[in-house]
Amino acid sequence: MIPLSAFLSVMALGRSTDTGTAHKAAATALLNSNNTGAARLACPASIFPEPAANPPGDGPARGAEARGSGRPGGNAGRGATPPRENWYAEGGQVFDNLYMLTTKVNSAWAVKTSAGIILIDTLFGYAAQDEIVDGMKKLGLDPADIKYIVISHAHGDHDGAVKFLQDTYHPHVILAPKDWELAARQANPYSHDMDAKDGQKLTLGDTTITIYITPGHTGGTLSFLVPVKDHGVSHLAMEWGGTALSKNTSKEMLQSYILNAGRLLDIADGAGADVIIGNHTEYNDALARLEQTKARKPGDLNPWVVGRPEVRKYLTVVQECAKSWLAIGEGRP
């Protein structure tokens, strides 16, 4: 028999660890340059709904995605162009076969294969010419070689250039069914093409990326495992395709986010993922990391190769953030 006192203390422990405060603390304990920005967007800024003032550390970057994406599901098309100096950033090659096409805020990824290019995300429409078309050419890639565009989720900062690229280069476009529904509600929607399947292997030439349907940020968010090579040495990159949460995220979506972050953690770890890529530069200091990559000297490590424990940590951080929101929503701040 377990003494009642021990039983009660276990109960109390269970209760005290499943609170918004405890889960945010669990995330915070794991933060470093590989994941701090992700937590900023995924975790509640404050556990209690109405802080008296901006708490320390709650910088202006919080909510960047919400501001950047315009209205939810919105598609800031090629017409809405902010001044170039506000968003333009220089992309670069980060692995033998992986190129970062990036604004200051959002990143798209060109995966070069023996039979063309898989493009993951497309940035806002206004950046299509400078960052995707010209950006690829500067890196020695031909945008006409894009055979597939895979969209992490149908928010304008990731799918804003799909229509232009679809009309210009005629690649296949892959979204999860739920996010095709979201995309169809945009003002000038792109054409429905291929439905992603969970666990789908997308092979182009010598390269196979794996696509997972990981709802939470949107109903059909996609996450990816992408095989990459660094001077011929194989690594595996993980992208968690939708990160930001808010007090408006439904309980159902939070539960899905928690489930899928855990599921991807097991899959990515089992597959040996040791590289983190993202679709917002903020998540893992991607712009600084890109600069480090460009300054790399022979023999220097690739700054994108962070190791399996860091990939696990990243997904644990966003999962703990979601658990924090869920506990708050259920009245356990």
Ligand SMILES: [Zn+2]
């Ligand atoms: Zn989004």
